[in-house]
Amino acid sequence: MSRLHDKTFLVTGASSGIGRALCIELVGRGAHVLGVTRRPSALPASIFPIEADLTQRSEIHNIFQQLGKIDGLINCAGVAYLSRIMDGNPADWEEMFRVNVMALSLCCQLSLKHFPNHGGRIVNVSSMSGHRVPPSGGFYSPTKFAVRAITDALRLELKEANLPIQVASVSPGFVDTPLLDGYFRGREETLAQTRSAMRMLQPIDVAHAILTILEAPDHVEVGDILLRSIDQR
Ligand SMILES: NC(=O)c1ccc[n+]([C@@H]2O[C@H](COP(=O)([O-])OP(=O)(O)OC[C@H]3O[C@@H](n4cnc5c(N)ncnc54)[C@H](OP(=O)(O)O)[C@@H]3O)[C@@H](O)[C@H]2O)c1
Known part of the structure; x- marks a missing residue:
């Protein structure tokens, strides 16, 4: 039986791409899954929906006000x-900052008191763009550098506080999900070329990396998993 059987996980981004693939895998391992989304109808029936817009701090607080114990937050x-520092739209920067950095940090903070005394695990999805700035990285890449730094800052704080909650990140390269449509907005031809030139990672590949972390023995602390398509430089 899986280590995750009968455990409870809160997953943000549960409606699409990596989050959705992960939710399905968790349920397949006998876990209970609570999925955060603005579109509850987009969730598979096996996922308990929690509706929230993560750009809104009050809605993030509402998620945790209703919540019982969890064994993991993903x-x-x-x-x-694609929003360059030179000429990008600051409204795009703000949305990326709110969801990728602020909401992730606040979810980490608010989740802590929902873990049982024996602890649990938090996994933050970063990106290869959080390890090096690609030419088209613009403002997105800094938000993913921040995810890595937040993960490590929290890891050290948890150790200092003697709390047995482990925190890790996962850093994929290109994954074939709807997110790429936004990233390649206005460069649809480049996206089509990238898709045909590369055997892109699929959401399930990243879900498996996250499961490796969640299923690791208690004494094994994973820091970060980097993964990319064999065809990506
Ligand atoms: N795809 C890639 O190439 C790639 C590469 C590296 C890292 N990543 C990272 O992987 C993670 C998952 O991305 P994905 O590729 O699976 O993207 P996706 O398929 O576009 O899914 C994005 C998810 O984020 C949720 N979301 C976005 N804004 C939200 C908001 N304001 N409030 C609540 N939920 C919101 C969406 O939920 P609703 O729209 O239903 O609310 C959706 O479930 C992201 O952190 C992304 O940066 C992706």
Whole structure:
């Protein structure tokens, strides 16, 4: 039987891409899954829906006001726009900052008191763009650098506080999800070329990396998992 059987997980970004694939895998392992989304009707029936717009701090607080105990939090929700520092739209920067950085951090903070005394795990989805700035990284890449730094800051704080909650990140390269439509907005031809030139990662590939972390023995602390398509530089 899986280590995750009968455990409870809160997953943001549960309606699409990586988050959705992860939710389905968790349910397949006998876990209970609460999925955060603005579109509850987009969730599979096996996922308990929690409706929230993560750009709104009050809605993030509402998620945790209703919540009981959880064994894990997986922050998958994210937004990616090609929005350069030189001439990008600050409204795009703000949305990316709110969802990718602020909401992820606040979900981490508010989740802590929902873990049982024996602890649990938090996984934050970062990106290869959080390890090096690609030419088209714009404002998205800094938000993913922040995810890595937040993950490590929280890891050290939890150790100092002697709380047995582990925190890790996962850093994929291109994954074939709807997020790429926003990232390649206005460059649809480049996206089509990228899709045909590359055997892109699929959401399930990243879900498996997250499951490796969630299923690791208690004494094994994973820091970050980097993964990309064999065809990506
Ligand atoms: N795809 C890639 O190439 C790639 C590469 C590296 C890292 N990542 C990271 O992987 C994570 C998942 O991305 P994905 O590719 O699976 O994207 P996706 O298929 O576009 O899914 C994005 C998810 O984020 C949620 N979300 C976005 N804005 C939200 C908001 N304001 N409030 C609540 N939920 C919101 C969406 O939920 P609703 O719309 O239903 O609310 C959706 O479930 C992101 O953090 C992304 O940065 C992706």
